[in-house]
Amino acid sequence: MEPYYYDHMTKIEQAAYRAMKNGISSLQTEFAVPYLDSRQLGEIFFRLRLDCPEIFWASGFRLRHYPGSENAEFYPDYLFDKGKVKDHQRAMTARVEKLARPAEGQKEWEKERYIHDLICSSVRYDKLKKAYSHEIIGPLGQGVGVCEGIAKTVKVLCDRLGIWCIIAVSEANPEKNIKYRHAWNVVRTDGKYYHLDATFDNSLGNGREIRYDYFNLSSRQLARDHEPVMYP
Secondary structure: OHHHHHHHOOHHHHHHHHHHHHHHOOOOOEEEEEOOOOHHHHHHHHHHHHHOOOOOOOEEEEEEEEOOOOOEEEEEEEEOOEEEEEEEEHHHHHHHHHHHHHHOOOOOOHHHHHHHHHHHHHHHOOOOOOOHHOOOHHHHHOOOOOHHHHHHHHHHHHHHOOOEEEEEEEOOOOOEOOOOOOEEOOOEEEEEEEEHHHHOOOHHHHOOOOOOOEEEEEEEEEHOOOOEEEOO
């Protein structure tokens, strides 16, 4: 796992990140986090799940803060109850292992292409945008996903196969009729960094062919039709 966003946080943000990760990973219903305003904590929660897409069951949170306290009570929202989360964890782990196995021993760029082709051939873009489609359980468990879920799935598989990978996110731009954030990946193969947008290639192929229009682009190439990233 590449904790890219964690490494670019302040000390107090990192403390909140660790508290969230530990509490959510152990399926706690409430726990303390260092008090920051809700916007800051929301950004940390979002970036935590970019670093750790294997945490797929947490969809949001509520806060309670008592005046004068250095901490806030953090109440995560889970997509499933605890028993179901554990069942889904086992299923996702087994699924990732099964999918990664054929690419073991290959060169880095071959592993990357394998993951890209897997997304393009086995995942359908979910226009209904169900909650699980934003997480790895959509593409891996249901065969459907939106860009966030697809980018998280690419990262989980890259992590498993030893490829440096992070998730990049751009903001919406109403002036250009771009209504939603978009997510894709940055990967490092053979010592060089590239942009990989499996969602765009998936949509272009439309389930009938595998396209490579957005496979390993430079930042200049990507900027032709992608908005700037939210986080450098």
